[in-house]
Amino acid sequence: MPYSTCKPQHDDHLHLQSLLQSARPFLRGQLENIDNKLPSLISVLKSVGAGECWHKHGTFLDHLIDIYRILKLWRSPDPVCLTGLFHSAYSNSYVNLAIFDPSTGRDVVRNHVGEEAERLIHLFCVVNRQKLIHDDLLFRYEDESELVRHVNESENSLIKARNSVFEDEEEEWRKKIQSVLPAEGIVMKHIKTGEDVHLSRRVVALFLLMTIADFSDQLFSFQDVLFDNADGTLKFSGNDWANALWPGDGKPGLWMNSLSRMGAIYTLIVREEELYLLKQSQQEQQKQELVNHSNRDEDIELVIPPIFENCTKILSAKDQIEARDLYWEGVCEVSKRGLDKCAELLNRSVVKNPFVGEPHVVLSQVYLSQGRFDEAEKEGEEGLRLLLEWGSPWDKRMSWEGWIAWCRVLIMKAKERSWPETSWGILNLGLVR
Structure with a gap:
């Protein structure tokens, strides 16, 4: 359905009360009301030293809990939220924070969070996320006007498809997102072993969503100095390590343009996924046959965060x-x-x-x-x-x-x-x- 920013005042009040009700367990520290296992999971993170690790804007433990909170408030499914809670626990391509040894600790983590979440945690930690998010996704959409146009076109395509009217698959926005992220997913290299690692399109979308949450929680003016982000595009291309004295002046960071573009790309992926499934469903009904989608992770629910007007707007x-x-x-x-x-x-x-x-x-x-x-x-x-x-x-x-x-x-x-x-x-x- 198209998103509307024009709501009656009464609806605005109800929406605000609903948001506050969702946030209240976090505000009151009543974590057991969110998930009765959550206090024990946080105790596990404390026991392996997450609270002793420095992490950008505080401690690693604080950051992990914050990412869980963000994803939960965005109504992500439980395995995704748990992935956020343990998201860099084996270390990753950005940071050295291996509080669990991936060669011996996977069973330990799996016993705590379940098989589905542990698989996502492990994948998150073994692929080059800088290359995935920036080189393979964000920098393929450097023309912001094109990205805005594709978001608008994709909404129209989806409205029609939900009414069983399918546009030509040669639409510009679909051709581009399919070239960036094919329906069958992509293959990346393991950052340590060099082995091939398959990522479904939904897992890539999930990692993009988690990066939005991740950056929103940790970035401020310190990183702008560190990477010379004076133009606000957050390309991580500068290297002013000597003058970036932590925590700096405390200004809000210049990360919102980058995240708004990530959000728009995420929306394109989600819409292309829905179109793909709608078309597949139609074809299966016509041919009365089933197609094997087992490697596409179609059981992973992709939610749209409410930020940037449901990830449809770009801040220059x-x-x-x-x-x-x-x-x-x-x-x-x-x-x-x-x-x-x-x-x-x-x-x-x-x-x-x-x-x-x-x-x-x-x-x-x-x-x-x-x-x-x-x-x-x-x-x-x-x-x-x-x-x-x-x-x-x-x-x-x-x-x-x-x-x-x-x-x-x-x-x-x-x-x-x-x-x-x-x-x-x-x-x-x-x-x-």
């Missing part, structure tokens, strides 16, 4: 940079510029990048300070929605849980139509109802 590198800089100027220069100028900067930031929550959250506080309660409530709820949909923060100076807690305070005070006018009054805030 230019808009990403301008939005980030407007936000940073607004939050860092408010004492010099004043609240009106801060609000102007934040509103301009939101126009440039409408896909992140933090500018809305800060804008909500500005409006509360100005007594503009209706506007504060609107911005607070939009910020909360986006934060809950991402499952991770864009501005990583504070945790995802911290941003949500603060945002909910702002919304509560906006509804009460009150805001403290003393410093102690601000410090006394905290209770969320």
Whole structure:
């Protein structure tokens, strides 16, 4: 079905409450309410030292739990979420984090997460993900206008196919995605042994989805300095290792253009998969024969994350940079510029990048300070929605849980139509109802 961004206000409220209800076990630390095995699985990760390993924005343990949370909030199936929880446990092409030895530990991991999840974890760790995600997928779609056009065309094709009207398979978008990822999948080399490793198209899509979650959780301005990502395209081509002093200035990173393009490619894969199955089903009914799809992993469910308007929009590198800089100027220069100028900067930031929550959250506080309660409530709820949909923060100076807690305070005070006018009054805030 086509996605719609025009929803009645009542539906918006119900959607926000649904998102909050899904996130509440994570916010309250009630992990057993998510999966009764989850606390014991996290204890396993702790016992092998995941909490002692440095990882980009904190510890490896924190990162693993965060990826599980993101995938769960995106409504991924349990084996996929468990793959996220253990996703680099054998080490991989990006990082040296082998907390389980793949030569002796696969049975151990399999006993914890099950056969399906362990197979995905192992595949994730033995293929060259940089080559797969960037060289073989992302850089094959460097023309953003082409990618936008293909996403639009694919939606129209899918609508027709669901009504048993199949377009010519020579459609431009289908020919390209099939050339990048054939229906039978691809073969890559094992990063250590050099052996052939078959990846079905659905497994490739899953690894793309996990990379989106992975990058959203860990990237901030430190990596921009490290790889000289001044243009915001995140090609990992620079090498400024000497000047990248961790954690740096804490700015939001320039990773959203890259992830929005990944999301659009993911959508193309998902739509091509559905078209393929619809066509196969039609042919099987006509011929009354069954086709063996055993090597295509058709039992893996591919979900569409809610980010970037259900992975249908691309944020340009230019808009990403301008939005980030407007936000940073607004939050860092408010004492010099004043609240009106801060609000102007934040509103301009939101126009440039409408896909992140933090500018809305800060804008909500500005409006509360100005007594503009209706506007504060609107911005607070939009910020909360986006934060809950991402499952991770864009501005990583504070945790995802911290941003949500603060945002909910702002919304509560906006509804009460009150805001403290003393410093102690601000410090006394905290209770969320």
